[in-house]
Amino acid sequence: MLEVAEVAKSFGGLRVLTDVSFTAPAGEVTALIGPNGAGKSTLVNLISGYLQPNAGRIQLDGEELTSRPAAKVFKMGVSRTFQVTGNTAELNVFECVAMAAYRQSKDFSTVNRIAEEQLRAFGLWRYRTRRLGDIPTAMVRVVDFARGMASNPKLLLLDEVMAGLTPAEVDVVIDQVRACRDTGVAIVMIEHVLQAVTALADSVVVLNNGQIIATGSMQDVSRSEEVRAAYLGRAATT
Ligand SMILES: Nc1ncnc2c1ncn2[C@@H]1O[C@H](COP(=O)(O)OP(=O)(O)OP(=O)(O)O)[C@@H](O)[C@H]1O
Numbered sequence: 001m002l003e004v005a006e007v008a009k010s011f012g013g014l015r016v017l018t019d020v021s022f023t024a025p026a027g028e029v030t031a032l033i034g035p036n037g038a039g040k041s042t043l044v045n046l047i048s049g050y051l052q053p054n055a056g057r058i059q060l061d062g063e064e065l066t067s068r069p070a071a072k073v074f075k076m077g078v079s080r081t082f083q084v085t086g087n088t089a090e091l092n093v094f095e096c097v098a099m100a101a102y103r104q105s106k107d108f109s110t111v112n113r114i115a116e117e118q119l120r121a122f123g124l125w126r127y128r129t130r131r132l133g134d135i136p137t138a139m140v141r142v143v144d145f146a147r148g149m150a151s152n153p154k155l156l157l158l159d160e161v162m163a164g165l166t167p168a169e170v171d172v173v174i175d176q177v178r179a180c181r182d183t184g185v186a187i188v189m190i191e192h193v194l195q196a197v198t199a200l201a202d203s204v205v206v207l208n209n210g211q212i213i214a215t216g217s218m219q220d221v222s223r224s225e226e227v228r229a230a231y232l233g234r235a236a237t238t
Contacts, residue, residue, distance in 0.1 A: 001025045002047065002155050002186055007056030009042055009210075016042050017210045020056070026154070029177065029187045029200045031218075034207035035231050040190045043207070044157050047188070048080050049073035060155055074103070077154035081144040081161055093135070093143055094119065094128040100147040118146040122176060138169035145176050155186045162193035174199050194232075206231065 002024040009017040017039045024030035032040045045051040047058055049070035058065045065073050091099070094115060101114035119125045122142050132140055141161050148156050158177070162170050170193055177200055181187050191197050197204065197218060204221045206214040208230040214221040221227050 001061060002030075002188065003057075003059045004043075004047065005057045005059075007043070007046060007053045007058065009039075009046060009051065009053050015210060017046075017053075020207070020210075020212055022205045022212065022215060024155070024186045024188050025202075026186045027181060027184045028202035029181050029189055031197045031201035031204045032188060032190045032207060033192070033197060033204060033231065034213075038207040038231075039210040040207055041159065044080070044159055044188070044190060047073075047155075048078055048157055074151070077152075078157065079148045079151045079153035079155070080157040081141075081148050081159060090131060090133065092129050092131055093124055096132060096143055097124075097146045097150050100150040104151050114150055118150045121149075121179070122146045136169075138165050138172050141165070141169075141173050142176050145173075145180055149180055149183070149185070153185055155188065156180060158187060158189040158191070160190055160192060162191055162196045165193075167195065170196055 004023070005021050007017055007020045020043060022030070032043065034040055042051065046053050047065065049065065049068050049072065052067050060077060063076060065076060065078065068076070097118050098111055098115040101111045101118070104114060105111055116125070119128055122145060124142060124146055127135060127139065132143065144161065162173060165173060174196055177187065177189070189200065201218055203215060204218050205212055206221050206227050213230060214224045214227045222232055
């Protein structure tokens, strides 16, 4: 279980997060939602060690993640999806997942075994020789999951993985997120696509102006006037 307690972050004089506390249990999806600039990415960067908080604590299964460097946080079981584009577009699907597995083991046959297991689990085995640059975006997102899971994480952080997908593709990726969750991993997901949040979130944390304004089920938070005014009303009309 991830525990975030009273976390604050400022950039110079700009206060981006204030007194943020929530938990994300193993085997559940916790969605982080809120308007642009609310502080969601900053929070994920703090959890994954890419930024350090000014105050507060972050723990995973009782172990302190606070202020540890990203490489150490990764070793402690925190994995995040990557935008698999740019340089990696030339790699094939197998190489991409094997690269992530290599962070779990340096033994060649173990790396190949882990990569094969993940590719089969995600229905990607027959695409293993395809270049990432040549497969549809939805498939690239599934490769992202296979990569994220190849390091056998306790916590998987997903940053807007549904962005730019068609509703049918969103359904495919929703199934993959469920498959990850069902392995017992804790998932924290920043997501603007409400179709995905509604389908997946066991609990929702709503951020606005760097503060949590509501937590609960999607049904609970959608009833909050403050949430509707800050985010959902606007999201529903755009
Ligand atoms: N490195 C930084 N230096 C200064 N300000 C920053 C930095 N990173 C983020 N901010 C500011 O912090 C605030 C929160 O940004 P953040 O990206 O965390 O929001 P967000 O909720 O993820 O937004 P979005 O949905 O648009 O991704 C914004 O005002 C942003 O300009």
